[in-house]
Amino acid sequence: MQINATLINLYHVCKRQMWLHAHGIRMEHNSEVVAEGKLIGETTYQDRSQKYTELQIGKIKIDYYDNKNKVIHEVKKSNKAEYAHIAQVKFYKYVLLQHGIEGASAILEYPKLRQRHVVEWEKGDESVVQSWMMEIQKLIAQENCPPLExxxxxxxxxxxxxxxxxx
Ligand code: SF4
Known part of the structure; x- marks a missing residue:
């Protein structure tokens, strides 16, 4: 199975959730949180499509990429910065590197918090991302979903x- 940013994110949030998602098991989203997130996507960042391009590499899609300055922008609706977000952005950076795009930087944006965090690419991150991908492949291959935590x-x-x- 092709590893994507959603799986990387979910792997860091909850391995059980990642497995369920990977196996196509979906539950209805009807929470206010989701509605609110959609609203943020539709209003706060309305002008983004003019400034940034959507970058598609194979099946991996980076919603907001500043092609001129080589910056990945990832917008999060949540009111808490989490490591899963950093992991997702590091995965994007990894994919870019794998396709010969070097020197890209990444910024996580939290409109609700009015915060922006630069995500640094550190030494050894390439093998860290690869280890996440291998672990995800192993988990997905399991017949049963990981236990409830x-x-x-x-x-x-x-x-x-x-x-x-x-x-
Ligand atoms: S254990 Fe179940 S309810 Fe809790 S985060 Fe994981 S998938 Fe969601």
Whole structure:
């Protein structure tokens, strides 16, 4: 299976969630959080499409790429900066490198927090990203989904009912 940014992100959020997503098991999103996120995408960053291009490399899509300055912009609707976001952006940087695009930088943007974080590419990151990809492939190949691990994020997860109906 082709590893994409969503799987990288979910792998860092919850391995069970990543497995469910990879196996095409979807639950309805009807939470206010999702609606709000959509709104942020549609309003706050309306002019982005004029400034940045969507970059498609194989099946990997970077929504906002500043081609002139070689900057990956990743917009997050959440009100908390998380390592999963950094991991996603590092994966983009990895994909660019694999396709001969060197020297790109990356910025995570949090409109709700009014914050921007530069994501540094550190020595050894290439093998770190490769290890995530290998681990994800292994997990996806498992017949059963990883066991439930109760986390703070469970209540706002679309798989909450799926995971906790028998609890
Ligand atoms: S409800 Fe919790 S354990 Fe289940 S997929 Fe979501 S985050 Fe993971």
């Amino acid at each position: 109760k986390k703070n994020i469970c209540r706002s997860c679309s798989y909450y009912d799926f995971c906790f109906s028998g609890e």
